[in-house]
Amino acid sequence: MKKYMIHLNSKRCIACHGCEVHCKVNKNLPVGPFLCDISSTPLKMIGGVPRTEITFSTCRHCDDPLCVPVCPTNAMIQRADGIVYIDQEKCIGCMACQKACPWSIPVQNPDDGKAVKCDFCMDRLDAGLKPACIAKCTTHALQLVALEVV
Amino acid sequence: MKKSVYSICGMCTVRCPIRVESEDNKITWIEGNPHLLGGALCAKGTAGIALLNDDERPQQPxxxxxxxxxxxxxxxxxxxxxxxxxxxxxxxxxxxxxxxxxxxxxxxxxxxxxxxxxxxxxxxxxxxxxxxCGRNTHHASLSINGVGRKGFAYDIKNAKHLVLFGRDMFSALRIAENHQTLDMLDKGGRLTYVDVRQTTTGTKATRFFQVRPGTDYALALGVIHQVIKKGYYDKDFLEQFVTGFDELCTFVEEYTPAWAAKECGVKEKDIIAFVEEIGADRPNVIFHPGWNLARYSDSFYASRAMHILNVLMGNIEMKGGLFIPKGAGDCGKKGIRSIxxxxxxxxxxxxxxxxxxxxxxxxxxxxxxxxxxxxxxxxxxxxxxxxxxxxxxxxxxxxxxxxxxxxxxxxxxxxxxxxxxxxxxxxxxxxxxYLERDNFIVQQKGLKPRLALRRRAVDPKYxxxxxxxxxxxxxxxxxxxxxxxxxxIEELWAWQLEPTGYTMADFEEKGYVELADSPVFYDREKLASQFKTPSGKIELVSEKLTKAGFPSLKPFESPQAPEKGMLRLISGKVAVHTQGHTINNPLLSELMPTNTAWIHSKNAKKLGIESGDLLELSSADKSYHATVAAHVTDHVHPEAVFTAHGFGKEIPRQTRSFLAGVSDQKLMIGKLDDWDQAGGGVNLCQVFVYVKKSIRNTKRRIAL
The missing domain is CATH 3.40.50.740 (Rossmann fold)
Structure with a gap:
């Protein structure tokens, strides 16, 4: 059952791209891959003030993830709390997961050729901490939302 | 071995408080000090680890x-x-x-x-x-308030309205200040932003004036005129603490909102509506008097006008206004010793x-x-x-x-x-x-002053x-x-702390020592002694300036328009770089490896270029050129070309930044001698450069 999602309070987001760097440093990634992304639409005048729409995107941790069944080595795993992660020991870097994903979320780590993607920093979550992007968000615009069954 | 130290970030000169974790002498985590910033840190702060590991920095003398x-x-x-x-x-x-x-x-x-x-x-x-940077603002503050630019700080969080003239605070990224501004906006506060181009700060604004470059002073004069006309000023405060108000009234008589609107290229009705807003929000309106106001030959006077607007609002030494930063003495404590x-x-x-x-x-x-x-x-x-x-x-x-x-x-x-x-x-x-070095203890003044210091998190790599x-x-x-x-350094710390009674152990819990439990405000009735002017009051007309041969209230002069083929060079900040020193940082250069030239779509059409096409920027004497991609937009003034500061480096050992982008400083030929005679700041925006379509845009393919 999907338990978490990341919400961006776009009123507080200043598109500083901090989250992208917090994430990749925490995952010790080299130049190249990013596991999350901040994008802003071109400026548009609204009510005399220019506005932009800022979007945060990362893995959706789908309820029924297409990347999991295609993995030939069962390296792509869905946890009970819905987090979809890659077992780095098992991954062979075939990138079938990237092709199966509608958003091509998994990316290849040039250091070891293996696939890498957002896992909500599950090691941190399990230790009672927040994912890196949220914990260090410059303006506290990113929030971790725990989903409940109503 | 795992270790956690509190320290002070060194990626930019904001110096945010941080906490750094390491294991076996390797940094594993850097975050904003949880006690002050709730963990918040910007991209640059996290990229400190890349600075540490960068082998493209000097490794021995x-x-x-x-x-x-x-x-x-x-x-x-x-x-x-x-x-x-x-x-x-x-x-x-x-x-x-x-x-x-x-x-x-x-x-x-x-x-x-x-x-x-x-x-x-x-x-x-x-x-x-x-x-x-801040000399014009500093001297402007001294001439009016008798104290320098750091003689006041800003309680933005509790304000109702913040007014920023070209201060792109969400790119400058003073994290604590950014939090305050966003908190103010969350509470329904207003942000008015004035700039020649649109910035992230502008996108958070409730009102935006895109002015003609070099007309901040005109807009401020128009606002002063209207504020006085409508009586939106604190009469008691003026009477008690201020001299020169009558001269100001006479001076601004001709500077109507209609006049200002024409000079600035904005609408008169917008200036009038803005003044109505500040009329309703005062005294909790903060006119930020500028940070880097080394821009135009009248920046000193523009800053004076912003200081004057604060005085008119009567917002000094109050919640949601300007306050005088307090030190150890104000908290009944002994201060640290300093070298x-x-x-x-x-x-x-x-x-x-x-x-x-x-x-x-x-x-x-x-x-x-x-x-x-x-x-x-x-x-x-x-x-x-x-x-x-x-x-x-x-x-x-x-x-x-x-x-x-x-x-x-x-x-x-x-x-x-x-x-x-x-x-x-x-x-x-x-x-x-900064992650490998200790430094001495410093006092950080404020409503709740602190002692803080930078601590070494890991041993030097080189x-x-x-x-x-x-x-x-x-x-x-x-x-x-x-x-x-x-x-x-231990000897130095002990010597510094000796008069205070504190020891290094007092820094363990939070990384700093707080000198007051609650915000310290002075008695507003006894403010007079705080203004170190000759009269002891806030002086709108300064005799010191008169004696030096400068008017206190200087008539506005319209800025020069660029000649054909040229545009006014404007530079500014971005959130992912710190002026010149992070351009080669592996993580930050990945985010932004080069700068671009913002050019108005009208000019772009004339030059026959679209976003992404290459532009050539040349200094007035053609001794320096650089080719950069154009960013075509309506959100920069047609008289200006904007570029992010700090690029165009020519240091071969910095392979990532070598010759990437354009250097604004190298375009400023002869501009060492172009400075604000009254304020002392360099006129960094009084520069015109040639802008043309680059010959390098060819679509032909010659190589096989």
């Missing part, structure tokens, strides 16, 4: 073996390097006197150590980067204090050294020590600066990175990164030293032990 700027170096031991610098300094002192040595640094809380060093050496010539040495009573080499008696002596004005160096008046300058300051990236026209530097026998760069100045210098003393070690070692070689008696 380097002594020049080729011509200046040729980039030929030999590695030296610290002993040899320090002996080399001390030996040269001693010889220069012997032959030309101690005053022939200049030391420049960035401003900030640690500058007192560098200042103490050069004063103890016998030279009055300490200077810093402020001529390209100090009185300034030698010798004329400054930049003319400040004698040729220019109206400027505060303090750090003087760095850009005024050059012409004095050329004429050797009042004496020759023979050495320049740049302490983590890069004059060539910070001030206009590095080639002109080099002519003056060439008259020196010794150029020293103390820096964590190669700087453009460092690359030209005779010796580079590599400083450890053969580098902390600045306190470098200056202490030099001092010991030059016989200046009296000012630098300590041998270890």
């Amino acid at each position: 380097l002594i020049r073996v080729g011509a200046r700027g040729a980039g030929r170096w030999r590695e030296a031991s610290w002993d040899e390097a320090l002996d080399y610098v001390a030996g040269k300094l001693a010889a220069i002192k012997e032959q030309y006197g101690p005053e022939s040595v200049v030391l420049s640094s960035r401003g900030g809380p640690w500058q007192q150590m560098y200042k103490a060093f050069i004063h103890a050496f016998g030279s009055p010539n300490y200077t810093n980067h402020d001529c390209t 100090d040495c009185a300034k030698p009573d010798i004329k400054r080499g930049d003319g400040v204090g004698w040729e220019y008696p109206h400027f505060e002596k303090g750090p003087g004005l760095a850009h005024l050294f050059f012409k004095h160096m050329m004429s050797e008046d009042p004496y020759p300058i023979k050495a320049w020590i740049a302490m983590r300051h890069d004059p060539f990236s910070g001030m206009p026209d590095p080639e002109q600066q080099k002519l003056a530097m060439d008259k020196c026998d010794l150029l020293v760069s103390i820096d964590t990175n190669y700087s453009e100045f460092g690359w030209y210098s005779d010796i580079i003393l590599p400083e450890s990164t 053969d580098t030293k902390a600045s306190w070690e470098i200056f202490t070692a030099l001092a010991h070689r030059l016989g200046l032990e009296e000012t630098f008696p300590f041998k270890t």
